Amino acid sequence: xAEFENATALVQAATKARLAGYRQMDAYSPIPIEELNEALDxxxxxxxxxxxxxxxxxxxxxxxxxxxxxxxxxxxxxGDRPLNxxxxxxxxxxxxTVLGAALTCFIGMWALNRLPQPYHPVFNVDAFGRAxxxxxxxxxxxxxxxxxxxxTWAFLEGLHPVGVSEVxx
Amino acid sequence: xxxxxxxxxxxxxxxxxxTETIAEVPLSKRFPLGWxxxxxxxxxxxxxxxxxxxxxxxxxxxxxxxxxxxxxxxxIINFVWWxxxxxxxxxxxxxxxxxxxxxxxxINRFAEAMTLFAVACAAMFPLLxxxxxxxxxxxxxxxxxTMGLWPQFRSPLIWDVFAVSTYxxxxxxxxxxxxxxxxxxxxxxxxxxxxxxxxGMLALGWRGSAKHxxxxxTAYLLLAGIxxxxxxxxxxxxxxxxxxxxxxxxxxxxxxxxxxxxxxxSGFAMVMTLAIPLRKxxxxxxxxxxxxxxxxxxxxxxxxxxxxxxxxxxxxxxWYSANPYESFMMYNRMAGPYAVFYWSLIGINAVMIxxxxxxxxxxxxxxxxxxxxLVNVGMWLERFIIIVTSLHRDxxxxxxxxxxxxxxxxxxxxGTIGLFLALFFLFIRFLPAIAIFEMRTIVPEAKLKAExxx
Numbered sequence: 160x161a162e163f164e165n166a167t168a169l170v171q172a173a174t175k176a177r178l179a180g181y182r183q184m185d186a187y188s189p190i191p192i193e194e195l196n197e198a199l200d201x202x203x204x205x206x207x208x209x210x211x212x213x214x215x216x217x218x219x220x221x222x223x224x225x226x227x228x229x230x231x232x233x234x235x236x237x238g239d240r241p242l243n244x245x246x247x248x249x250x251x252x253x254x255x256t257v258l259g260a261a262l263t264c265f266i267g268m269w270a271l272n273r274l275p276q277p278y279h280p281v282f283n284v285d286a287f288g289r290a291x292x293x294x295x296x297x298x299x300x301x302x303x304x305x306x307x308x309x310x311t312w313a314f315l316e317g318l319h320p321v322g323v324s325e326v327x328x
Numbered sequence: 329x330x331x332x333x334x335x336x337x338x339x340x341x342x343x344x345x346x347t348e349t350i351a352e353v354p355l356s357k358r359f360p361l362g363w364x365x366x367x368x369x370x371x372x373x374x375x376x377x378x379x380x381x382x383x384x385x386x387x388x389x390x391x392x393x394x395x396x397x398x399x400x401x402x403x404i405i406n407f408v409w410w411x412x413x414x415x416x417x418x419x420x421x422x423x424x425x426x427x428x429x430x431x432x433x434x435i436n437r438f439a440e441a442m443t444l445f446a447v448a449c450a451a452m453f454p455l456l457x458x459x460x461x462x463x464x465x466x467x468x469x470x471x472x473x474t475m476g477l478w479p480q481f482r483s484p485l486i487w488d489v490f491a492v493s494t495y496x497x498x499x500x501x502x503x504x505x506x507x508x509x510x511x512x513x514x515x516x517x518x519x520x521x522x523x524x525x526x527x528g529m530l531a532l533g534w535r536g537s538a539k540h541x542x543x544x545x546t547a548y549l550l551l552a553g554i555x556x557x558x559x560x561x562x563x564x565x566x567x568x569x570x571x572x573x574x575x576x577x578x579x580x581x582x583x584x585x586x587x588x589x590x591x592x593x594s595g596f597a598m599v600m601t602l603a604i605p606l607r608k609x610x611x612x613x614x615x616x617x618x619x620x621x622x623x624x625x626x627x628x629x630x631x632x633x634x635x636x637x638x639x640x641x642x643x644x645x646x647w648y649s650a651n652p653y654e655s656f657m658m659y660n661r662m663a664g665p666y667a668v669f670y671w672s673l674i675g676i677n678a679v680m681i682x683x684x685x686x687x688x689x690x691x692x693x694x695x696x697x698x699x700x701x702l703v704n705v706g707m708w709l710e711r712f713i714i715i716v717t718s719l720h721r722d723x724x725x726x727x728x729x730x731x732x733x734x735x736x737x738x739x740x741x742x743g744t745i746g747l748f749l750a751l752f753f754l755f756i757r758f759l760p761a762i763a764i765f766e767m768r769t770i771v772p773e774a775k776l777k778a779e780x781x782x
Contacts, residue, residue: 167776173538189343189513190768191541194776204543210550221490224470228478235480250487250565254494257558261494261551265501268547272540275532282535290536291513293343 160298161320162286166192169295172318173198176299179314183303187281187296209267210260217259222252283327298326334622336431337770338614346615346767350760351517353610359757362609367753373746380740381456389459391736398719398731403457405711406741408566409594410450410748411492412587412707415559416595417443418499421506422555425548430770431623434615437763438606438756439599440503445751446598447496449744454488484568491565498558502551508534509544509765563591570714576657577718580645586638590707593631593677596624597703602752604697606761615762622690628703629684635710636678653723661717665730669709670717676706 163169166188173186177200186195195201222245229235230242269275281287281298290296297318299311315323337346384391394401417439424432458464466473468489479486511531518524534540567587570578600621607616646658661670680702683689690696721728755761768774 166774170776186538187536188538188541189347189536190765190774191545192538192776193545195538196542199538201539201542204546206543206546207550210554214554225481228470229481233476233478244482247482250484250561250568251481251490253561254487254490254558254565257554257561258494258497261498261501261554264547264550264554265505268505268543269532271543274534274540277533279533279535287535288516291509291516291534292347 160281160284160287160296160324160326161315161318162322162324163295163297163318163320166190166194166295168319169297170194170198172297172320175318176297176314180305181299181303181311183300183306185298185300187287187290187298189291189293189295204271206264206267206271210264213263213267214256214260217262218252218256220259221255222248224255225251280326280328284324286322286324294321334617334619336434336617336619337767338617341614341771342773343768343771346771347513347517347764349612349614350762350764350767351514353756354514354758354760355518355523360609363753363757367750370746370748370750370753373743374750375743375746376739377743377747380736380743383736384456384740385461389457391734393731393733393737395729395731397722397727397729398716400457400715400719401731402733402737402741403453404569405708405715406744407450407453408587408711408715409708410446410453410744411566412563412591412594413598413704414443414446414450414495414499414595415563415588415591416599417441417446418495418502418555418559419592419595420599421502422552422559425552426556431620433766433770434612434617434762435599435603435620435624436766437503437506438602438752438761439595440499440506441752441755441759441761442595442598442602443499444496444503445748445755447492447499448751449748451492451496452744454485484565484572487565488569491562495558495562498551498555502555505544505548505551506763506766507759508532509536510760510763512536513764514760560588563588575718575722576651576653577642577661577714580642582638582641582645586635586641589631589634589638590710593628593635594704594707596628596631597700597707600624600628600696600700601704604693604700606756610756610761612762615767618691621693621696625684625690625696628700629681632677632681632684632703636674636681639674639678656721657718660721661713664717664721666713666717666720670713673706673709673713676702677710680706 161172163172169186169188170192173184173195176184177198184199186192186199188195225248226243226245229244229248234242236242281290281296286294287296297315297320299306299315305311312323312325341349389403392402394403417436420432420439421436425436455461455464458467465471466475466477466479468479468486470479479489508531511527512534515524515527515531518527564584564587567583571580571583573579603616603620603624607613643658646654649655661667680699683699689699716731720731
């Protein structure tokens with residue numbers, strides 16, 4: 160794990176590491192950095208698709224519930240007006256669509272991020288406490304095929320970080 | 329000529345100072361005397377609310393001033409008032425985010441909290457107005473019950489249940505999502521093991537990983553996109569409660585936009601009422617700058633003018649429709665027994681807000697504080713006029729009656745204000761009132777230097 164002072168240094172380091180062939184990496188920062196997605200070659204998230212599906216499910220569910228309750232389960236004939244008075248069902252359908260999409264978005268984001276997670280090795284490094292304030296970190300994982308203890312250490316040192324440390328599992 | 333405008337964050341701040349200044353408030357061990365005093369007063373009022381609720385549940389809603397023509401009174405006035413106040417929070421956090429208005433960053437967190445607490449206060453009223461809230465479950469929510477009954481989905485009152493509960497849920501999710509990275513900051517900075525543990529749990533193990541940030545930002549933007557039509561729908565649905573009826577004074581097509589504008593107007597007034605003391609006592613002038621104050625007054629001016637246009641439109645319709653009931657309703661508002669309230673609301677919402685045109689007014693913080701309180705009064709009076717004057721003299725003179733609230737009406741209303749303030753003061757003491765990680769993104773340090781593109 161290498162520690163950097165600012166976002167620019169982290170993005171440069173991540174780009175260099177990827178060019179050097181490292182793939183199993185992660186970067187940690189106190190702010191979202193859009194450029195890191197490119198530097199680390201992150202795939203686009205599936206979240207928007209999930210949210211769309213959640214919204215469609217919520218909308219169909221809401222309308223289905225109204226249709227079923229008003230025409231099948233509890234039909235009320237008021238002056239022979241149609242039982243499936245769909246224009247009147249739109250507001251609730253809209254609200255359930257929003258609810259379905261929002262719940263999918265919230266649960267989906269945390270689930271894809273594998274959070275909440277009570278333990279993670281990066282917290283074993285003392286300096287990492289500043290990752291949520293003003294320090295930026297690049298981690299090359301041992302699972303990386305090109306990982307080799309001394310070479311990787313030397314490589315990280317070569318990126319001019321503030322410090323390099325080893326993450327205890 | 330471009331006027332020189334104050335920046336959204338005063339110069340000289342970097343990651344560390346931003347974090348330190350905001351995180352210091354929830355993490356400090358001191359409880360300022362003023363804070364304790366206001367909290368105690370608010371809790372006292374909230375205690376009064378409990379008494380009013382207890383007595384209400386024992387005796388029934390006969391303890392209120394509601395009578396036969398005026399079946400909706402304080403309960404619905406307060407409901408609409410509180411839910412309207414909530415709207416500014418979502419507007420700031422969602423709509424201004426989509427429009428890339430950077431100035432929203434320092435006020436969105438506490439405006440969202442304000443939304444949550446206002447919705448909680450609002451939701452109480454219609455539920456209690458049912459008289460027997462323990463039965464309201466099957467009147468309002470569709471769930472399979474042994475009686476085989478289902479709610480009437482064609483009623484705007486049911487739409488309201490769905491709109492308000494969805495709104496409350498989505499606002500809470502949005503607010504919590506925004507809080508998580510800040511909880512991680514507080515976890516890492518907290519000295520006491522107890523605070524570390526509590527904030528640590530709330531942080532869900534957030535570690536600022538790039539992969540997480542990518543999904544987080546996507547989710548945040550999606551939630552903002554979802555909330556934007558939602559917030560516009562909520563007050564539209566609230567206005568349907570009135571507009572779908574056939575009562576003169578309620579049965580108007582202008583209601584949805586007019587209500588939404590009124591909601592944003594009153595909501596910004598409440599944000600201003602809360603922001604002015606907050607920035608003063610917690611020395612946040614560097615984050616909530618004059619730029620924010622100016623922008624908020626401008627939003628209030630615009631939405632207030634839309635509301636004033638709504639009043640003019642109502643009067644025009646009453647005359648142009650040549651409908652005797654409509655004209656009488658308008659005449660009764662302007663010259664009937666409640667005329668003093670009508671003219672006070674016109675005085676505040678149509679005349680007084682013209683003061684916001686003047687820069688000297690927009691710069692005068694104590695005056696703005698008073699004006700924002702008056703706007704809240706004005707918007708409360710608006711709901712009083714819409715609800716009470718329309719109901720108390722409708723089609724048949726034989727069914728006319730006057731309405732006067734009882735001490736329980738006032739007690740419950742003051743009680744919800746106490747509850748709101750108590751929750752708000754607990755919030756600013758124990759949670760970061762300004763979004764720390766979003767503030768970090770607007771300091772100059774967050775900009776990447778150009779050379780890395782090479």
